[in-house]
Amino acid sequence: MPLRIVDPGGPIYDGLMVRVSFTPNLRRHLPCPSLDASGGTVGEVLAQVFAQQPRLKSYVLDDQARLRRHVTLYLNSHKADLAAPVVSGDEVYVMQALSGG
Amino acid sequence: MTGRMMAATRKGLFILERQGEGWQIARSAFLGDPVSLAMADPRDGRLYAALKLGHFGVKLHASEDEGTTWHEVACPAFPLAEGENGPSVLEIWALEPGKQPGELWAGTIGGGLFHSMDGAKSWQLVDGLWNHPLRSNWLGGGNEAPGIHSICVDPEDPQHLTLAVSCGGVWQSRDGGASWRPTSEGIYAEFMPPERRNDPSIQDVHRLVQCPARPSALWAQHHNGVFHSTDAGESWQEVTAIKPSKFGFGVAVHPADPERAWFVPAVKDECRIPVDGAVVVARTTDGGRSFEIQREGLPQRHAYDLVLRHGLAIDRTGQWLAIGSTCGHLWLSGDQGSRWQMAAGHLPPIYALSFAGS
Numbered sequence: 001m002p003l004r005i006v007d008p009g010g011p012i013y014d015g016l017m018v019r020v021s022f023t024p025n026l027r028r029h030l031p032c033p034s035l036d037a038s039g040g041t042v043g044e045v046l047a048q049v050f051a052q053q054p055r056l057k058s059y060v061l062d063d064q065a066r067l068r069r070h071v072t073l074y075l076n077s078h079k080a081d082l083a084a085p086v087v088s089g090d091e092v093y094v095m096q097a098l099s100g101g
Numbered sequence: 102m103t104g105r106m107m108a109a110t111r112k113g114l115f116i117l118e119r120q121g122e123g124w125q126i127a128r129s130a131f132l133g134d135p136v137s138l139a140m141a142d143p144r145d146g147r148l149y150a151a152l153k154l155g156h157f158g159v160k161l162h163a164s165e166d167e168g169t170t171w172h173e174v175a176c177p178a179f180p181l182a183e184g185e186n187g188p189s190v191l192e193i194w195a196l197e198p199g200k201q202p203g204e205l206w207a208g209t210i211g212g213g214l215f216h217s218m219d220g221a222k223s224w225q226l227v228d229g230l231w232n233h234p235l236r237s238n239w240l241g242g243g244n245e246a247p248g249i250h251s252i253c254v255d256p257e258d259p260q261h262l263t264l265a266v267s268c269g270g271v272w273q274s275r276d277g278g279a280s281w282r283p284t285s286e287g288i289y290a291e292f293m294p295p296e297r298r299n300d301p302s303i304q305d306v307h308r309l310v311q312c313p314a315r316p317s318a319l320w321a322q323h324h325n326g327v328f329h330s331t332d333a334g335e336s337w338q339e340v341t342a343i344k345p346s347k348f349g350f351g352v353a354v355h356p357a358d359p360e361r362a363w364f365v366p367a368v369k370d371e372c373r374i375p376v377d378g379a380v381v382v383a384r385t386t387d388g389g390r391s392f393e394i395q396r397e398g399l400p401q402r403h404a405y406d407l408v409l410r411h412g413l414a415i416d417r418t419g420q421w422l423a424i425g426s427t428c429g430h431l432w433l434s435g436d437q438g439s440r441w442q443m444a445a446g447h448l449p450p451i452y453a454l455s456f457a458g459s
Contacts, residue, residue, distance in 0.1 A: 004185065006181060025156065026157065029154070029157060029160075030173075055173070058157075058158060058160075058176065058178070059154075060157075062158060062189040063178040063179040063180075063181075063187070063188065063189040063190060064179070064181060064182060064185070064187040064188070064189060065181060066185070066189075068156065068157065068158055070155060070156040071157070096156040096157075097156065
């Protein structure tokens with residue numbers, strides 16, 4: 001199971017588009033409008049996103065390209081990991097986990 | 102004349118400016134976000150602020166206009182490791198200018214020392230330290246991973262670097278970071294099993310400073326005492342005259358007088374509050390043979406301020422000192438600590454202070 005996103009771009013799936021949106025908390029730090037990307041899994045879709053927006057990567061992934069501990073992914077209405085398969089029309093939400101004070 | 106200082110806090114960065122004998126908050130940045138460290142580069146006036154975003158990781162920002170505007174620069178990061186358990190930078194805990202233009206050194210929680218030769222456009226992990234076999238002895242010391250919190254670049258020989266690690270002792274390189282060895286002889290850890298008490302690679306040095314005018318003079322506030330070296334860290338002597346207690350985090354040394362140093366003691370490791378509820382600064386002017394307690398202008402009843410390792414700062418003239426506490430109090434002294442004035446009383450918990458300019 002791919003726990004890390006080490007491919008700089010990820011495979012491109014013709015015609016398969018997934019919408020990726022980001023928590024408003026992340027928009028405080030850098031521009032990150034919703035965008036469309038392709039891939040067979042959530043991780044592959046995010047790899048496409050990071051290829052388009054390189055600065056975003058270190059906010060979502062740690063040094064080892066793992067999902068940050070306090071970042072959570074939702075695929076449509078369910079919590080998902082990087083290995084979750086996607087189909088065209090799905091939506092991925094990059095959220096912050098609720099923690100700290 | 103010292104005119105500016107930065108306070109890095111749990112909820113933002115605050116820049117204070119001197120107005121006559123007083124200090125005022127002139128502006129702030131990153132409000133709401135943890136700022137672990139700030140550094141003013143004396144070579145070009147550039148300011149750096151290290152963020153530790155709770156959800157989104159460690160970031161580094163720079164300002165070329167005295168903190169009015171900031172932009173993100175490259176942050177130290179570990180290279181991708183084999184397998185899934187490689188390290189990540191958890192916090193920037195030390196940031197110091199090197200000798201060459203654009204040269205910077207960064208110490209991190211995670212245990213990595215990083216080097217930049219291009220003003221934080223890029224960073225390289227210092228492999229000679231990271232791959233040292235004794236590094237595996239390092240302990241977390243209150244954090245998830247060991248951290249490098251003090252980096253001393255010898256002003257007379259920039260190839261000579263001296264680091265302190267919590268908990269990993271004092272380390273030195275004489276070849277610009279290519280090779281390293283622990284130099285903690287004389288420092289002991291009373292909290293370790295007896296056979297590891299004098300192990301140089303597990304010592305919990307809380308903070309290390311070097312006298313710019315005499316780089317062979319080093320002062321260390323350690324977990325169980327104060328230690329002093331006059332031979333560039335080759336050997337250390339315990340300073341038993343420290344009072345009112347030997348526990349603390351911060352230490353400052355006068356830039357021109359190696360025998361003049363300041364500490365902010367707290368009760369002990371399991372009770373990290375001022376002794377008798379009184380905030381005091383302990384100063385030696387004779388190389389640690391004696392100390393005077395400085396308390397004028399500091400709260401002396403029911404004060405529970407803890408000053409963390411980067412919460413005690415001295416300016417380049419050696420006249421101005423500042424202490425910032427976990428209770429959000431910031432005090433300054435323009436006469437080497439004899440009298441203190443509170444510059445801010447309601448800041449977020451203060452992590453680090455840094456004077457800018459002189």
